[in-house]
Amino acid sequence: MHIAFFGSSLVSAYWNGAATYYRGMLSALARRGHTITFYEPDAFDRQKHRDMDPPDWARVVVWPATQEGCEKALEDAKGADLVVKASGVGVFDAFLEQNVLRLKAPGTRVVLWDVDAPATLENIHTSPDDVLGPLVPDFDMVLTYGGGDPVVHAYTRLGAKACVPIYNALDPTTHFPVEPDPAFAADLAFLGNRLPDREARVEEFFLKAAELLPEQRFLMGGSGWDDKPMPANVRNLGHVYTHQHNAFNCSPKAVLNITRDSMAKTGFSPPTRVFEACGAGACLVTDAWEGIDQFLEPGREVLVAHDGADVARQLASLSEKESAAIGKAGLKRVLAEHTYDHRAAEVEALLEGSDRAAPVAEEVAS
Structure with missing residues (x-):
């Protein structure tokens, strides 16, 4: 055809x-x-x-x-x-x-x-x-x-x-585990362009969590954030090219997905980055949206947070061993069902x- x-x-x-x-x-x-x-x-x-x-x-x-x-x-x-x-x-x-x-x-x-x-x-x-x-x-x-x-x-x-x-x-030929890159080292990383129906949720789930955990390192990637006020422990990278996404996902202890307002309200719309992060073996933290359990099992294959305080709480208690286990389980699931x-x-x-x-x-x- x-x-x-x-x-x-x-x-x-x-x-x-x-x-x-x-x-x-x-x-x-x-x-x-x-x-x-x-x-x-x-x-x-x-x-x-x-x-x-x-x-x-x-x-x-x-x-x-x-x-x-x-x-x-x-x-x-x-x-x-x-x-x-x-x-x-x-x-x-x-x-x-x-x-x-x-x-x-x-x-x-x-x-x-x-x-x-x-x-x-x-x-x-x-x-x-x-x-x-x-x-x-x-x-x-x-x-x-x-x-x-x-x-x-x-x-x-x-x-x-x-x-x-x-x-x-997931496209496993383009998103897969790689060696960590010190340039993307962080406790929590978020990748997404600045959009009107995303910004308030970024403030709540990412920037608020950074404020609550001043001793931890946060990494922001995506276009449009240059003039956005951010806590001192947030490093803003700007646009991250797709050939860098695997290293971006593999290097932090955890990667955060933040759904846009319209998608969160509708539900059942996992963003592409959910599968990209899991495909790289990252420990994924996502904001809560209806239908997540149809794609990944909360608590075992993905961590689900309901607000910025919840993100901070889960990140503060997340060990490197737990992060690796969640990343491994998420990768196995998406390879089996979601390519x-x-x-x-x-x-x-x-x-x-x-x-x-x-x-x-x-x-x-x-």
């Missing part, structure tokens, strides 16, 4: 948290014999901050961030067996949502792949400029980055023919016939 995929960026993770999801999913589909063409705009300086060359398993088409460039990319995608419009391309999203549907043909299906379903659904229901909501029934299928039943319910009510969550996972090869098999089964996905939507609607 030839898959034409319109997304934010495959070759750059700069201000692009979906990059590792795209890479993991699409490389796994390529290993199953599918041909991938990825269309990404030249926008937000991502091309200046590439952290990988175009891979041998995908053709990458970078289009100028103009309507003409977008139209040429759409023209190039004609004739693909499957056309995917991902949410959050960043430019010309509404134009793409309207025009990818014109590529539908007897041999071409068009799928909406929502990598930020809570935000997309909120925009559909609240923005007067939304164009996607009325178009949902026209897509052959809706796939989502996660969200569980609440997201499936919401898309079903909008008329989706089928809505199926395809959760984040992108597992997810690609799910996607392939759905794409072999969308009728397999239809019962999911029908069951939710009943």
Whole structure:
């Protein structure tokens, strides 16, 4: 199958948290014999901050961030067996949502792949400029980055023919245990870009914990935090390139995941970094969100915290031996159940016939 995929960026993770999801999913589909063409705009300086060359398993088409460039990319995608419009391309999203549907043909299906379903659904229901909501029934299928039943319910009510969550996972060829790097030594590390619906939770779960444990070392990675006031025991690295992520995850005693507001409210949306950290054998501490126990066992494969004081309490009592044991158990679990090869098999089964996905939507609607 030839898959034409319109997304934010495959070759750059700069201000692009979906990059590792795209890479993991699409490389796994390529290993199953599918041909991938990825269309990404030249926008937000991502091309200046590439952290990988175009891979041998995908053709990458970078289009100028103009309507003409977008139209040429759409023209190039004609004739693909499957056309995917991902949410959050960043430019010309509404134009793409309207025009990818014109590529539908007897041999071409068009799928909406929502990598930020809570935000997309909120925009559909609240923005007067939304164009996607009325178009949902026209897509052959809706796939989502996660969200569980609440997201499936919401898309079903909008008329989706089928809505199926395809959760984040681990790509063990890119995220794996490495030797610790002193540059990333810390008691607790957090990696995430500064976003409006994440910042308050970072203040609570990370910065408050740092204030409560002034004798411990905290490490912050991600773009946008340069002017953020931080306790003296927090070291801010700025952008951390993906080739550094394994060392970033392996070097601290523990790694913290902080879910964005919308994802935490919706639940059942494990961020990519959950699996990246576990794949590196890190001891993961995550803020509490509904559905975590479907992916990792709290207390044995992951530590779950309900606020900053809880993070501080668990970190203060965490020994190096306990950290290693949790990291080892988390790694074993994700390798057994949560790799992108597992997810690609799910996607392939759905794409072999969308009728397999239809019962999911029908069951939710009943």
